[in-house]
Amino acid sequence: MTIAIHHARLIDGTGAVQEGVTLLVRGAKIAAVGPSRDVTIPKGAARIDGRGLSIIPGLIDCHVHLCLGGEPDVVGTLESEQPSYTLLKSAAHAKATIDAGFTTVRDVGSRDHSIFTLKQAIESGVMPGPRIVGAGLAICMIGGHARFIGQEVEGTEQVRRVVAEQVAAGAGVIKVIASGGVLTPGTSPDDAQMTLEELAAAVDEAQRAGKRVAAHAHGAAGMKNAINAGVRSIEHATLLDDESGTLMKRYGVYMVPTLSALATTAACRHGCGIPDSALEKARSMTKRHHASFKAAHRSGIAIAMGTDAGTPFNYHGENAQELERMVALGMTPMEALVASTAAAAQLIGIHDSVGTLTKGMEADLVILKGNPLRRIDVLRDPDKIMGVMKAGMFVSGPLLKA
Ligand SMILES: [Zn+2]
The missing domain is CATH 2.30.40.10 (Urease, subunit C, domain 1)
Known part of the structure; x- marks a missing residue:
């Protein structure tokens, strides 16, 4: 037909x-x-x-967490849920995502390997949802950011083993945590996390399996480690400096800005349920995040769209808000669309079939x-x-x- x-x-x-x-x-x-x-x-x-x-x-969103539902305290919520409940929630989020026109997502960190079960169910036609390129567990240092959706590691041997485990479980991408974060208490976005050697081991092991690595990094020190280790994208890239920007351009590393993540958290009032530590961190970085995005756009760093959907008040199905935010910060609507289609497909490595x-x-x-x-x-x-x-x-x- x-x-x-x-x-x-x-x-x-x-x-x-x-x-x-x-x-x-x-x-x-x-x-x-x-x-x-x-x-x-x-x-x-x-x-x-x-x-x-x-x-x-x-449309393609390069940074979502289908297991998170935009709750104010995502860490506490996840810890209080049965894994099976989280999976049912993820399925509803997948449906909301495709209804909004997003036919592909890269899921860069989930509480367990059930993201691959969801992917299988969608591919078999059991339920509607986008194409999923999933990371499984994010890889972080002991006590590191995102450990609530991650696997803590120490040393290059363990890094290699955990990368291989994610690939064996069905990972289409490997996610590493190269700096502290907003939502994990006690971690500072400025600080680098995981060593250069550990990050390089993750990239090497992933490459052997034909997979690319996405690195979470807010601060410039973490970004530089990740870029020098050979990652394909920097997620957030909040506090970009000249040196990290130059390196990204030189090596063709993508920025996945996730403007919506910081914006939806920072827009919240005290008492909205977002832990104060997360609110303070998001607020203090918003201006510099906008400046980093503008500098990247101006200097021609490759930008692929990602929302971090699932983080507080950053709901699945509202993914297209990110394009509005990118346009508000200087992209033309056409540039925002390319970042959400062809460029996103290039980053993920699926540009021969979609985008x-x-x-x-x-x-x-x-x-x-x-x-x-x-x-x-x-x-x-x-x-x-x-x-x-x-x-x-x-x-x-x-x-x-x-
Ligand atoms: Zn994220």
């Missing part, structure tokens, strides 16, 4: 926009795409009149009312999302029922 969307605006993920386009979906893939006068719609195809609609690639809408790619796409290049916030309006398609099948939106 062929689905033809005709006379639509196409924003294909590469940075290009074209009016009056017909896109044909056959099976799981894009069979043809081009100006409507050049593309013949086969007899019997299901037709969708695309006038007034925009087609964009399925752009060209012939032969998987048909992961979102059909929107209106033009996100004029108003980026249409992405966050559920009434504007007409259809979300993953691998050629509508999974959400009014077009699913049509």
